[in-house]
Amino acid sequence: xxxxxxxxxxxxxxxxxxxxxxxxxxxxxxxxxxxxxxxxxxxxxxxxxxxxxxxxxxxxxxxxxxxxxxxxxxxxxxxxxxxxxxxxxxxxxxxxxxxxxxxxxxxxxxxxxxxxxxxxxxxxxxxxxxxxxxxxxxxxxxxxxxxxxxxxxxxxxxxxxxxxxxxxxxxxxxxxxxxxxxxxxxxxxxxxxxxxxxxxxxxxxxxxxxxxxxxxxxxxxxxxxxxxxxxxxxxxxxxxxxxxxxxxxxxxxxxxxxxxxxxxxxxxxxxxxxxxxxxxxxxxxxxxxxxxxxxxxxxxxxxxxxxxxxxxxxxxxxxxxxxxxxxxxxxxxxxxxxxxxxxxxxxxxxxxxxxxxxxxxxxxxxxxxxxxxxxxxxxxxxxxxxxxxxxxxxxxxxxxxxxxxxxxxxxxxxxxxxxxxxxxxxxxxxxxxxxxxxxxxxxxxxxxxxxxxxxxxxxxx
Numbered sequence: 001x002x003x004x005x006x007x008x009x010x011x012x013x014x015x016x017x018x019x020x021x022x023x024x025x026x027x028x029x030x031x032x033x034x035x036x037x038x039x040x041x042x043x044x045x046x047x048x049x050x051x052x053x054x055x056x057x058x059x060x061x062x063x064x065x066x067x068x069x070x071x072x073x074x075x076x077x078x079x080x081x082x083x084x085x086x087x088x089x090x091x092x093x094x095x096x097x098x099x100x101x102x103x104x105x106x107x108x109x110x111x112x113x114x115x116x117x118x119x120x121x122x123x124x125x126x127x128x129x130x131x132x133x134x135x136x137x138x139x140x141x142x143x144x145x146x147x148x149x150x151x152x153x154x155x156x157x158x159x160x161x162x163x164x165x166x167x168x169x170x171x172x173x174x175x176x177x178x179x180x181x182x183x184x185x186x187x188x189x190x191x192x193x194x195x196x197x198x199x200x201x202x203x204x205x206x207x208x209x210x211x212x213x214x215x216x217x218x219x220x221x222x223x224x225x226x227x228x229x230x231x232x233x234x235x236x237x238x239x240x241x242x243x244x245x246x247x248x249x250x251x252x253x254x255x256x257x258x259x260x261x262x263x264x265x266x267x268x269x270x271x272x273x274x275x276x277x278x279x280x281x282x283x284x285x286x287x288x289x290x291x292x293x294x295x296x297x298x299x300x301x302x303x304x305x306x307x308x309x310x311x312x313x314x315x316x317x318x319x320x321x322x323x324x325x326x327x328x329x330x331x332x333x334x335x336x337x338x339x340x341x342x343x344x345x346x347x348x349x350x351x352x353x354x355x356x357x358x359x360x361x362x363x364x365x366x367x368x369x370x371x372x373x374x375x376x377x378x379x380x381x382x383x384x385x386x387x388x389x390x391x392x393x394x395x396x397x398x399x400x401x402x403x404x405x406x407x408x409x410x411x412x413x414x415x416x417x418x419x420x421x422x423x424x425x426x427x428x429x430x431x432x433x434x435x436x437x438x439x440x441x442x443x444x445x446x447x448x449x450x451x452x453x454x455x456x457x458x459x460x461x
Contacts, residue, residue, distance in 0.1 A: 094131050095149065097121035103147055107234040115229060119145070129193060129304075134239065142239035143226060146196065153194055160187050177392060178399040185402035189279065193304035196235040198457075200225045202303035203237060205455035206278070209270050210300070219262040219297030221289060240299040242287025248295060249420055255295040259288055260423030262297040264430055267414050272434045274448045275314045279406040280305040281413015283420070307406040308452070311444040312338055317407070318439050321431075324353070324360055332356075340401030348398060351391030358384040359411050362427035371418040371427065380416045 095103065100121050104112045113119065116135045123131040130148040137143055149155075192198060207222040221240055229236035248259060263286065270276040278285075280302060287299045316338030323331030329349075336344055336352060344352070357364075358381060362371050372380060392398060452458065 094123045094126040095147075100133070100147065103150065104234070107147070107231045108229070130233075135236075137226065137229070143229070143236050144223070144239045145229070146235040146237070148194070148196065148233040156190055156194060160190065178397055180399070181402035182400055182405050185405045189305055189307070189406065195232060196230065197232050199235055199303045200227065200230050200237075201455045201457050202306040205276070205306070205451060205457065206270065206300065206303060208451060208454055209274060209276070210266060219258070220266045221297065221299045223299075223301070240287065240289070240301070242289045242299040245283050245286045245288060245298075245417065246420060248288055249422070251295060253422075253424065256421040256423050257425055258295050259298060260418050260421050260425060261430070263414060263417060264425075264427070266298065266300050267410070268431065268434050271309075272314065272318075272439070273444070274451050275309040275311055275444060276448075276451075277307050277309075277407065277410050278303070278305070279307045279410045281410055281417065283417060286417070305406075307403075307410070308448075308457075309403060309407070311441045311448065313403050313407075314444065315439065315441050318435070320356055321360055321363060324356060325364055339404055341398065344398075345395070347395040348392075351388055351395055352398075354384055354387050354391065359408075359415075363431040364428060366426065366428040368424055368426050370422060370424055371415050375419065377416045377419040380419055381412050 100123075104119075108115060115138070117138050117140055119135040120133050122133075124134050124144070125132040129152055130146055133145045133147060135143050135145050203223060203225050207224065210220045211218070211222050223237035223240050226236040226238070245259070248256060267277065270278075278300065282302075285300070285302045287301065288295050288297070289299055290296055316335045319331050319338065320335035322328070323335055329346075332353065333344065333349055336349065341352070362369065375383075
């Protein structure tokens with residue numbers, strides 16, 4: 001039961017009221033846009049866009065995180081609105097020390113302090129769903145304790161109801177893209193991020209893949225899970241010392257290339273080998289570690305958004321790559337069908353190929369090069385998205401399969417990070433090295449099942 005005199009309870013009540021108020025503002029704005037369109041107006045003009053961005057930004061929570069996510073998906077929202085949403089920063093007000101004490105007691109019991117050597121009640125980092133505290137285990141090992149804000153399940157469910165309003169903005173402008181499967185996918189992944197037990201399994205899965213006995217090298221580090229100090233709303237992982245990725249944008253080319261190689265491996269090796277991707281491209285989810293004073297690799301952080309694909313989806317990725325490389329139109333069309341696109345005619349396939357050639361471009365070009373040329377990180381993919389937009393208006397509609405959403409978003413995030421670093425590598429050579437043993441759906445299915453079982457995960461998501 002809440003205590004009216006407790007400032008933390010008052011803050012939570014105020015947050016709930018703010019969500020209700022902003023939800024009403026967003027819904028009302030969509031209604032005004034619809035009315036404007038029906039009466040011949042331009043719809044979502046600059047004033048409405050700015051008001052919507054301000055409303056979502058005031059939430060400082062899951063809904064704003066969803067809005068930022070939508071900004072990274074081509075065609076999910078109008079391009080000018082997506083660009084404004086990219087500027088939002090997700091930082092919730094942190095819980096105070098007394099409230100943290102009560103939350104930790106709720107998760108680990110009244111003697112929770114005796115389970116740690118030390119615990120800093122002041123957060124090292126606060127984000128949209130929870131905050132991170134530095135601590136040590138009883139044997140002195142440094143750990144990161146990620147503590148979820150209270151009642152986040154209710155907040156997320158309320159926010160997901162508002163998600164339809166954001167997508168309805170797209171429907172008012174054109175129906176070239178059917179976003180229903182997008183909504184299902186985003187809802188599933190955001191709900192999944194609330195389950196810290198599953199996130200612990202994801203971290204164990206990645207540690208097995210990238211740091212286990214079969215790992216080729218050690219240029220990616222994954223934190224160790226401490227299950228005895230974790231619950232469904234508290235996740236304790238080993239603390240990995242590192243420096244922010246953006247601190248290296250002016251480092252030597254050798255250092256930037258070393259970081260980029262590690263990022264490429266952390267993304268492509270789990271995907272091609274096991275059909276698994278780290279689906280959150282936020283730059284804060286990488287830090288850089290040094291060896292002998294030099295940048296040696298990355299710490300891969302935050303395992304709330306992991307997408308596990310059926311092997312057939314990975315087969316489609318490889319078939320599209322080979323089809324583009326050989327100019328094989330039948331193989332290209334078959335790859336899209338494998339992904340779940342339906343009823344595609346040649347003009348629509350050519351529109352989708354604009355985006356495919358952009359994403360696959362560095363992997364098809366057998367030379368040392370940047371991930372893209374003449375493009376800033378904030379503009380990565382925008383020109384191609386606009387061309388796809390125009391093509392879909394002419395040749396659509398098309399339904400975006402739900403499994404495609406996070407694959408696309410994560411690839412854009414990786415490309416943007418590599419642009420920040422201005423890495424110059426032979427991405428084609430690196431990609432084909434990942435595929436050096438070929439690809440077999442049945443063999444991958446067996447490897448995936450075994451890896452998921454070792455991590456305590458029974459099925460793909």
